[in-house]
Amino acid sequence: MHIGISITPFGHHPAAWRENGSPDTMDFKHLAAQVKKAEDGALDFAFFADRLGRRPIDDLSPQAVPFEPTTLVAALATVARKIGLIATAATSQHEPYNLARRFASLDTISKGRAGWNLVISPETVAREEEYIDVVSGLWDSWEDDAFVYDKASGRFFVPGKMHVLNHAGAHFKVRGPLNVNRSPQGKPLISQLLTGDTLDIAARSAELIFIGARSPDEARALVADITQRLGRHARMRSDVRILANVVPYIAGTAGEAREIRDRLDALPAAGEKPAGLEVFGSPIGTADRLQDWSETFGIDGFMILPPLVTESTHAFIDGVIPELSKRGMFRNAYMGSTLREHLGLRRPPHPASRSAGASR
Amino acid sequence: MSRANSRQMKLGAFLMAGGHHIGAWRHPDAVAEAGVDIDHFIGLAQMAEAAKLDMIFVEDAAAIRERNVNIASQAARSTGFEPLSLLAALAVNTSHIGLVATASTTYNDPYGLARTFASIDQLSGGRAGWNLVTSASELEAENFVSSGLRPHAQRYERAEEFAAAATAVWDSVDAGAYVVDGNVYVDPGKLHPVDHRGTHFTAAGLLDSPRSQQGRPVMVQAGASDAGKNLAARTADVVFTAAQTLEEGQEYYADLKARMPSFDREPDDLKILPGVSPIVGRTESEARAKYDALQELIPDEVGVALLASYLSVKDLSQYPLEGPLPEMPQTDGIQSRQQLIIDMGRRENLSIRQLARHFAGARGHWQLIGTPAQIADELEERFYAKAADGFNIMGALFPAGLEDFIILVIPELRRRGLFREEYEGRTLRENLGTRIPARGA
Ligand SMILES: Cc1cc2nc3c(=O)[nH]c(=O)nc-3n(C[C@H](O)[C@H](O)[C@H](O)COP(=O)(O)O)c2cc1C
Numbered sequence: 189m190h191i192g193i194s195i196t197p198f199g200h201h202p203a204a205w206r207e208n209g210s211p212d213t214m215d216f217k218h219l220a221a222q223v224k225k226a227e228d229g230a231l232d233f234a235f236f237a238d239r240l241g242r243r244p245i246d247d248l249s250p251q252a253v254p255f256e257p258t259t260l261v262a263a264l265a266t267v268a269r270k271i272g273l274i275a276t277a278a279t280s281q282h283e284p285y286n287l288a289r290r291f292a293s294l295d296t297i298s299k300g301r302a303g304w305n306l307v308i309s310p311e312t313v314a315r316e317e318e319y320i321d322v323v324s325g326l327w328d329s330w331e332d333d334a335f336v337y338d339k340a341s342g343r344f345f346v347p348g349k350m351h352v353l354n355h356a357g358a359h360f361k362v363r364g365p366l367n368v369n370r371s372p373q374g375k376p377l378i379s380q381l382l383t384g385d386t387l388d389i390a391a392r393s394a395e396l397i398f399i400g401a402r403s404p405d406e407a408r409a410l411v412a413d414i415t416q417r418l419g420r421h422a423r424m425r426s427d428v429r430i431l432a433n434v435v436p437y438i439a440g441t442a443g444e445a446r447e448i449r450d451r452l453d454a455l456p457a458a459g460e461k462p463a464g465l466e467v468f469g470s471p472i473g474t475a476d477r478l479q480d481w482s483e484t485f486g487i488d489g490f491m492i493l494p495p496l497v498t499e500s501t502h503a504f505i506d507g508v509i510p511e512l513s514k515r516g517m518f519r520n521a522y523m524g525s526t527l528r529e530h531l532g533l534r535r536p537p538h539p540a541s542r543s544a545g546a547s548r
Numbered sequence: 549m550s551r552a553n554s555r556q557m558k559l560g561a562f563l564m565a566g567g568h569h570i571g572a573w574r575h576p577d578a579v580a581e582a583g584v585d586i587d588h589f590i591g592l593a594q595m596a597e598a599a600k601l602d603m604i605f606v607e608d609a610a611a612i613r614e615r616n617v618n619i620a621s622q623a624a625r626s627t628g629f630e631p632l633s634l635l636a637a638l639a640v641n642t643s644h645i646g647l648v649a650t651a652s653t654t655y656n657d658p659y660g661l662a663r664t665f666a667s668i669d670q671l672s673g674g675r676a677g678w679n680l681v682t683s684a685s686e687l688e689a690e691n692f693v694s695s696g697l698r699p700h701a702q703r704y705e706r707a708e709e710f711a712a713a714a715t716a717v718w719d720s721v722d723a724g725a726y727v728v729d730g731n732v733y734v735d736p737g738k739l740h741p742v743d744h745r746g747t748h749f750t751a752a753g754l755l756d757s758p759r760s761q762q763g764r765p766v767m768v769q770a771g772a773s774d775a776g777k778n779l780a781a782r783t784a785d786v787v788f789t790a791a792q793t794l795e796e797g798q799e800y801y802a803d804l805k806a807r808m809p810s811f812d813r814e815p816d817d818l819k820i821l822p823g824v825s826p827i828v829g830r831t832e833s834e835a836r837a838k839y840d841a842l843q844e845l846i847p848d849e850v851g852v853a854l855l856a857s858y859l860s861v862k863d864l865s866q867y868p869l870e871g872p873l874p875e876m877p878q879t880d881g882i883q884s885r886q887q888l889i890i891d892m893g894r895r896e897n898l899s900i901r902q903l904a905r906h907f908a909g910a911r912g913h914w915q916l917i918g919t920p921a922q923i924a925d926e927l928e929e930r931f932y933a934k935a936a937d938g939f940n941i942m943g944a945l946f947p948a949g950l951e952d953f954i955i956l957v958i959p960e961l962r963r964r965g966l967f968r969e970e971y972e973g974r975t976l977r978e979n980l981g982t983r984i985p986a987r988g989a
Contacts, residue, residue: 205728205733206730206731207730209728209729209730209733210728210729211726211727211728211758213728214726214728214758215670216640216670216671220640239756240663240756248733248734248739248754248756250728250733252756254670254726254756254757254758255667255670255671255757256663256664256666256667256756256757258632258633258636258664259632259633259635259636259664259667259668259671260636260667260671262632262633262634262636262637263636263637263639263640263671265586265637266586266590266637266640266641267640281657281660282660283655283656283692285610285655285691285692286610286655286656289610289630290630290632290633292630293629293630293633293634294633296584296586296629297586297629297633297634297637299586330627335581335584335627337573337580337581339573339574339575339576339578339580340574342571342574342622342845342847342850343621343622344566344573344580344621344622344623344624344626345620345621345626346621347617347618347620347621350617350620350621350626356694361690361693361694362690362691362692363611363687363690363691364691365612365626366627367609367610367611367612367613367626367627367628368627368628368629368630369583369584369627
């Protein structure tokens with residue numbers, strides 16, 4: 189299965205900061221240590237949400253990360269050199285050219301480990317689709333072998349391998365080409381948190397889909413719905429990875445694990461609890477539950493939302509991951525080097541090479 | 549002998565993947581793939597930091613730089629890292645050096661950009677700087693708006709409002725606002741939500757990170773027009789400029805600093821750093837040989853096209869290469885650099901071809917070819933003659949051009965007491981000696 193982790197300074201429980209918080213907890217080193225821990229467990233990726241995509245911007249929430257996510261991921265990419273890194277960015281926050289550039293650059297800095305977690309406005313579907321098409325088109329500005337760096341002849345790139353987008357649509361007019369090379373993964377990976385009103389955009393464009401369900405029934409229904417919609421966009425189930433959000437409370441026994449949750453619940457908190465399936469158990473019990481869900485929901489794995497940092501993160505990486513590995517359900521070590529390779533997703537071919545292949 | 553209390557130069561390293569010389573990427577010592585190699589840039593930043601330079605700088609345009617693909621394909625200028633992600637990556641691999649990058653007020657929004665620089669400032673512990681530009685190229689305009697390049701005056705009007713809104717965002721959170729003691733998360737008395745409603749933007753809300761260790765990111769500008777110089781005099785901590793002659797440098801320096809009192813600022817609050825591309829040899833002939841080797845690498849059509857792009861004219865190839873520059877109309881491009889080129893051609897009586905080859909070395913910035921002592925003499929002269937508070941060092945190629953300056957010229961400047969032995973502090977403002985701004989100031 190595939191497992192990622194959503195990183196926050198204190199943990200996803202809205203009262204976590206009351207137990208373990210200090211201003212130092214918010215700094216880069218503390219976040220980087222969590223990412224390194226996840227990398228020790230050979231997780232597929234670390235994920236960074238961004239509240240600005242959706243929330244009022246004067247909400248200084250302890251559940252948010254106090255860095256702009258794309259710059260945070262750029263920094264992390266140089267200190268954690270194997271794990272995938274996904275940053276959230278809303279289409280309302282960036283011009284498409286700037287966003288395409290930022291993520292292509294992140295993919296280059298991370299040598300192929302970057303993902304864009306897409307946040308869109310469901311009210312403007314046509315604009316969102318056009319936006320994603322522009323970004324994706326800009327990512328195809330250069331063919332993989334465009335840059336030849338031929339010092340003797342003085343040719344830095346092959347002119348025919350640069351593609352000017354010349355997009356002129358209802359919402360955007362963008363000439364291109366992008367001023368970043370085609371990135372190591374071909375294109376940065378696109379992920380999306382599934383919500384009821386954005387299912388079709390996810391079915392059309394996302395390669396990694398997060399299910400933020402609070403009950404197993406809700407999770408099953410969302411997976412069934414999205415799987416069915418993929419067909420309408422000529423995509424196969426194997427073209428995407430679907431992960432369910434899980435909030436793991438881990439202790440010696442399920443009862444003790446519940447006590448952690450009850451203790452946190454008893455503290456005053458302003459924010460909402462994270463959207464994910466709660467699980468209470470020992471490391472073995474937690475592994476049992478994840479195994480069961482992965483076999484019965486039709487999903488490919490999980491995104492872990494540790495309720496309390498660093499306790500929950502360490503308990504998961506040190507306890508649950510080895511148990512899953514022992515069962516042959518999770519890797520022991522990284523096999524590939526890019527985020528797509530971690531997820532077992534194919535590298536998208538450049539359209540020019542695709543058509544050349546077809547005509548051969 | 550170091551004169552500890554006397555004024556010293558501020559030095560930046562202006563980085564560029566292909567090297568500042570247009571042909572540098574073809575040089576055997578150049579790293580051709582520098583534009584996609586993060587470790588190359590980390591290495592350069594660490595090298596500059598070991599030499600105690602004030603800052604590294606990366607420029608930007610949100611587009612390729614040459615429309616003609618045949619010309620573009622012969623230079624290393626079309627692609628590279630997006631600067632803010634690059635700065636973020638460098639921030640956590642360095643500890644003292646300032647990190648400055650360009651971002652446009654024409655193609656960004658104030659909240660998003662202020663937030664992104666604040667994030668880099670946090671990652672670096674107070675070492676971020678923003679070179680504010682208004683973006684003069686048509687190729688950029690075509691990636692964003694359908695109506696084409698906006699007129700110069702309109703760009704600067706927007707830039708003024710942008711700078712004010714960005715400052716309000718940085719000032720929305722006081723130092724110590726995050727209490728995080730188990731009971732109180734933030735102290736509401738230390739929050740000052742932005743409510744900016746202007747002609748070009750509305751911005752509302754709070755910065756989502758703690759207040760910068762240096763108060764706010766350092767503001768950098770390179771305005772050369774009247775509007776540009778006024779914005780710089782009012783808002784900038786550092787100004788970059790291109791000056792060929794001592795007199796040009798002095799004139800610009802005096803003009804800009806004279807504008808500051810009317811904005812309630814002391815002349816020393818702003819450091820003027822002209823660009824200089826040094827080609828250093830242990831002997832004069834070694835330096836000359838290095839320069840000649842680089843000049844070998846410029847195809848005529850590439851040099852002429854680069855010159856044309858800075859003159860904001862579509863095509864120079866219709867004029868005889870061996871003849872002088874024709875009369876030029878004023879455009880909405882970079883007017884000061886147009887003038888600099890025209891003056892350079894007239895002063896030295898250069899043909900288009902000679903001018904293009906000269907310009908290809910550092911795009912109109914000052915070039916110095918010589919021994920460490922000769923180069924130090926020239927820099928010292930401009931520093932004491934009030935043409936510069938320091939310099940932005942433009943390696944003709946990387947890493948060799950920067951390395952030569954660091955190994956050969958810096959020790960000479962130190963011997964003369966002109967450059968620091970150790971960093972004064974950990975933030976960029978501390979090292980520049982510019983004030984930590986009070987909120988709202
Ligand atoms: C050293 C230096 C670096 C500059 N970097 C950029 C840059 O990265 N991007 C950009 O669009 N303009 C850049 N410029 C251009 C200036 O921002 C400015 O537009 C130019 O000097 C003309 O002044 P004006 O805008 O007042 O007409 C730079 C100028 C200098 C001297």
